[in-house]
Amino acid sequence: MKNISDEEIIKLILKNNRKSQKAFAVILDRYSERLYWHVRKIVISHDDADDVVQNTFIKVFRSLHLFRGDSRFYTWLYRIGTNEALSFLQKKKQHQSEDIDDHIVALAGTLQSDEYFDGDDIQQKLQQAIAQLPHKQRVVFNMKYFDDMKYTDMAEILETSVGALKASYHHAVKKIEAYIQNEGSEN
Amino acid sequence: MSTKQNINDPHLKQNPFAAPPNYFEGLQNDVLAQVSPAKSKVRFLNAHVVRYAAAVLLVAIGSLWLFTYESTSQQDMLANALAVHIDAYDVEMLEYYAETGTESELADEADLYLVNSAYVSDDVLLDLENE
Structure with a gap:
């Protein structure tokens, strides 16, 4: 699956069969590290970055059917990851009143x-x-x-x-x- | 005297952050475990099984209750009819005894047992043999 485009992989995931898991594993393999470093620079702490990245991928998996392909998949993924990281900081601010x-x-x-x-x-x-x-x-x-x-x-x-x-x-x-x-x- | 730091220095542009060893393999496994369809599928199946089981149980309880209710009613009716019949018989017999001035030959429970079990004493059998 290494040479397949992101869009083709998304189609495989959305078929919701036995291959869906494998297809999503390819997405994780392609983007988890890059997204982690992007998020890590926003939230600074490793533990916080770990939480944000996991939540981002879970949200992406559950809302893949909403991805219309107007933009490239990776920019859509980064948008969700960035918003998750900023929301995370916002929630921390509410808890710590700073x-x-x-x-x-x-x-x-x-x-x-x-x-x-x-x-x-x-x-x-x-x-x-x-x-x-x-x-x-x-x-x-x-x-x-x-x-x-x-x-x-x-x-x-x-x-x-x-x-x-x-x-x-x-x-x-x-x-x-x-x-x-x-x-x-x-x- | 300080020297001006050039932020375009390639060294500064390197990523200074680190992650725990084998973190990314673990991260991928953690995410896959959380989006695993097996979990949600089992939950989905269980919900259906529970719903069907509950429906079947409800119907079974209803049927049993109706059956028991009807049986009990039939048994009650029969018992009531018999009681009425026996009472009527007793009243008739009492009226008969009152009119004729006699008493029942079945004076006590011991006599009633002998009649019901067709008991025949040895004396009677001996008399019968002699006849």
């Missing part, structure tokens, strides 16, 4: 002691700088900076115009450069 962005700043501050963070000092500083951004701008920055995603794909996923995304990324870069510069001069 702002989403404050929560992320606090998490980024603990990365040095995180078992599943391999970055050095400058990489940690970059994560702290990214954490200062408003959460939607943070998502845009991560997708462009780390994944080098095309603006057209990002526009499909985030349902925004390419122009707005370019402006958002430009502002994010400026803020991050200023943050790192200030941190460097303080130390």
Whole structure:
């Protein structure tokens, strides 16, 4: 099934027979790792990313019949994953009565002691700088900076115009450069 | 004096996060286990079996109740009819005894047993043989 397109695999899954499980396993094999890293950069913690990714795939499986093929499957999957991650942070905010962005700043501050963070000092500083951004701008920055995603794909996923995304990324870069510069001069 | 950090440095663009060993294999298995149709199918089948069993049980209980009710009614009617008949017989006999001034020859339960079991004493048999 490795050479079959996503759309063909979805048709197999929707037949709802013995092969459906195998077909969905191919989707998981193709996208679980990529989606995990995308979500992980949004929620920071491994355990939270694990919850969000599992929920995303379960939702995708249960609502595959609603996928009309207007957009590519992977942009549809990323849209659901991004929305799940942001909703997850929103729920955390309600439980912990703090702002989403404050929560992320606090998490980024603990990365040095995180078992599943391999970055050095400058990489940690970059994560702290990214954490200062408003959460939607943070998502845009991560997708462009780390994944080098095309603006057209990002526009499909985030349902925004390419122009707005370019402006958002430009502002994010400026803020991050200023943050790192200030941190460097303080130390 | 600080040096300006270039954020276009390829080192900075590397993914700094890590995942537990074999995490992705486990993740795929966990997701597949949660969307497994076997679970929902069994639940679906069970729901039907329970519904059918409940319906059959309900019909069976209803039928049994009706049958028992009818049987009981028939038995009650028969018992009532017999009781009325026996009472009528007793009344008739009492009237007969009152008119004739005699008493029943079946004076007690011992006599009644002898008649019902067709008991014949040895004395009677001996008399019969001698005749």
